[in-house]
Amino acid sequence: MSLHINAAPGDFAPTVLLPGDPMRARHIAQAYLADAREITSTRGMFGYTGLWQGQRLSVMGSGMGIPSCVLYATELVREHGVRRLLRVGTCGAVSPRVTLGDLVLAVGAGTDSGVNRQRFGGHDFPATASWPLLRALAGTAESAGTPLHVGNIFSTDLFHHPDPALVARLSGMGILGIEMEAAGLFGAAAALGVEAGALLAVSDHLLDGGAMTPEERERGLDRMIRLALDGAAAMPAP
């Protein structure tokens, strides 16, 4: 048990999928995992452990934004023995190459957050996903014929961003999508010595204005969830 996670020792599997939305965590557990059991519910941030292809796997909400995600990632690693963290989130597309419902695998994440600079003496930390996770997810997608964009994303502290030039700036630098956690998760994972990745489904398009409904966001992310589960199952235990 830790301050924000009321799970018992051994409740978490070494690999945890981290959607921002705790209701997406519940959906993944109930719709995909065998023998799923709720193991934490502090503040409504539900976590579950069950089986996928016979392997133990956990899924837990991370909340919205870097501070929330990093808090849970830190307690999961330090106090619950977790070694591999895979964010399964949504993003807004900022690239004309990406369309609604597409999947994006983050190689690196730029950010307007200061958290990694706080960790890194004021310098720019290279917030990148772990290679074993990148390789497993890209390989699993290729084998399954699942289309996947692999590239850089941007993690913002401000969903309702005040800078009207931000989307054009990101787009001009080849960024694929914007979300709110990955850069902090990658920095935390580096500091904690564990693996992290981020697989995202495009829930809205910031260039053309298209958007999934909230119901589609919660339930309509089947391809992302299956790829995350299959990719995690294809990896050796961390």
Ligand SMILES: O=P(O)(O)O[C@H]1O[C@H](CO)[C@@H](O)[C@H]1O
């Ligand atoms: O769908 P999730 O995983 O929550 O991810 C995205 O959605 C939230 C904003 O609506 C932020 O957490 C952002 O990163």
Ligand SMILES: O=c1cc[nH]c(=O)[nH]1
């Ligand atoms: O952070 C996010 C997530 C989805 N869509 C956005 O525009 N931003």
